């Protein structure tokens with residue numbers, strides 16, 4: 001009997017209807033290449049494995065790693081490790097010569113969700129899709145439109161790299177133990193039209209961090225260091241970070257990196 005560990009964000013999904021919906025969304029098929037972050041006790045793992053020839057698991061909790069190794073299930077590869085340190089690009093490169101879509105999925109530990117989402121960007125060019133359960137508030141920020149109060153650094157950076165959709169809201173009662181917050185499932189598909197170089201991406205990180213450094217201040221103040229090169233319009237100088245579209249931030253990043 002496994003006791004849920006708070007420090008690893010362990011809330012185990014119990015609701016069969018929700019499990020079914022998430023697995024249907026992942027849409028596993030025999031030749032698909034899937035890595036699941038944080039399998040826990042297997043709410044998603046077992047139904048996924050029924051439809052996949054192989055599945056990789058990445059789990060930080062040694063007891064759960066031992067549990068999965070004991071199961072000895074055909075097609076399962078268990079990796080003990082911290083998702084924040086794991087090289088997802090290398091994982092995807094190793095799968096690149098196999099046919100089938102490459103997907104990263106999981107009911108993520110909420111305490112590391114933002115850094116993990118940023119960490120995964122490094123592998124986006126070789127990933128076809130990510131399906132994650134996260135804290136609802138984080139998903140709302142991820143998909144927020146410019147102009148909304150949820151529109152933040154996370155929205156701009158992730159929308160610059162992925163098309164994203166909130167697909168399912170999940171109440172605390174679906175888990176044991178129950179988390180204190182609502183949850184939601186997000187689908188993330190790397191953008192087909194993504195064309196930023198590494199230098200442009202790092203300019204995007206810088207300009208977005210500066211713009212949102214003081215949310216209430218106008219860009220005249222927050223982007224002072226960049227204003228000469230960016231040639232902001234009068235309207236933009238008076239705007240706040242949350243009013244600027246993702247595509248405009250991308251244009252600025254390209255100017256700064258040129």
Ligand code: SAM
Pocket residue numbers: 008009010011012013014037038039040041042043044058059060061064081082083084106107108109110112
């Ligand atoms: N997938 C299971 C479910 O839906 O019931 C468990 C989900 S639970 C919210 C999060 C899982 O991620 C746990 O199994 C936990 O041990 C694991 N985990 C926590 N931090 C991790 C990390 N840094 N790297 C990999 N796995 C982690």
